[in-house]
Amino acid sequence: xxxxxxxxQYQHVQEGEDFTTYCxxxxxxxxxxxxxxxxxxxxxxxxxxxxxxxxxxxxxxTFQFGxxxxxxxxxxxxxxxxxxxxxxxxxxxxxxxxxxxxGRGTQLTVWP
Amino acid sequence: DTEVTQTxxxxxxxxxxxxxxxxxxxxxxRAMYWYKQKAKKPxxxxxxxxxxxxxxxxxxxxxFSPECPNSSLLNLHLHxxxxxxxxxxxxxxxxxxxxxxxxxxxxxxTVV
Numbered sequence: 057x058x059x060x061x062x063x064x065q066y067q068h069v070q071e072g073e074d075f076t077t078y079c080x081x082x083x084x085x086x087x088x089x090x091x092x093x094x095x096x097x098x099x100x101x102x103x104x105x106x107x108x109x110x111x112x113x114x115x116x117x118t119f120q121f122g123x124x125x126x127x128x129x130x131x132x133x134x135x136x137x138x139x140x141x142x143x144x145x146x147x148x149x150x151x152x153x154x155x156x157x158x159g160r161g162t163q164l165t166v167w168p
Numbered sequence: 169d170t171e172v173t174q175t176x177x178x179x180x181x182x183x184x185x186x187x188x189x190x191x192x193x194x195x196x197x198r199a200m201y202w203y204k205q206k207a208k209k210p211x212x213x214x215x216x217x218x219x220x221x222x223x224x225x226x227x228x229x230x231x232f233s234p235e236c237p238n239s240s241l242l243n244l245h246l247h248x249x250x251x252x253x254x255x256x257x258x259x260x261x262x263x264x265x266x267x268x269x270x271x272x273x274x275x276x277x278t279v280v
Contacts, residue, residue, distance in 0.1 A: 091268075103268075144210055
């Protein structure tokens, strides 16, 4: 069964609007990673969160890891057409070489 | 060099063929991975190599045979595949300490 749930599956926004995708695990995660995959491309690593309650920012992107280390979110402020793609969270339980469980992804469409 | 190089980029093979996918990285990463990705789905883990030794096999059918000749190279040997094996095959690498993965651009495989 799916280890990491991610919603929504699709999100369509107008350029300039904000966007958020959420991930949730039924079990505590040792860390969570976020990836972006452009249409026709491959996943590209964005960030890793490790600490409970951690918040990291990359320009217009804000990543959060929940206090219980079971959920995470990615928020994009003022989307641009270059933000188009599928955003995946990937959570790991246990050891550093343990399985990375990918969420099903959120496909973001931005129209100008 | 911060890339993972995969060859070929596209492959069409018959169900009786034998072919190999190749992956190379020169980032000094000691963990390498094979993933399979179907359209609009997240990557699915197939194999993990750590320090050139197979550490995880996600119950992949024996028609897929991985090989890690050295710390920079990872191969996936294919034999007697089925049409449902058609997918994007992604190679990735990382440090064994569990940071983010660097994915190659993938091999788009079609089995006819």
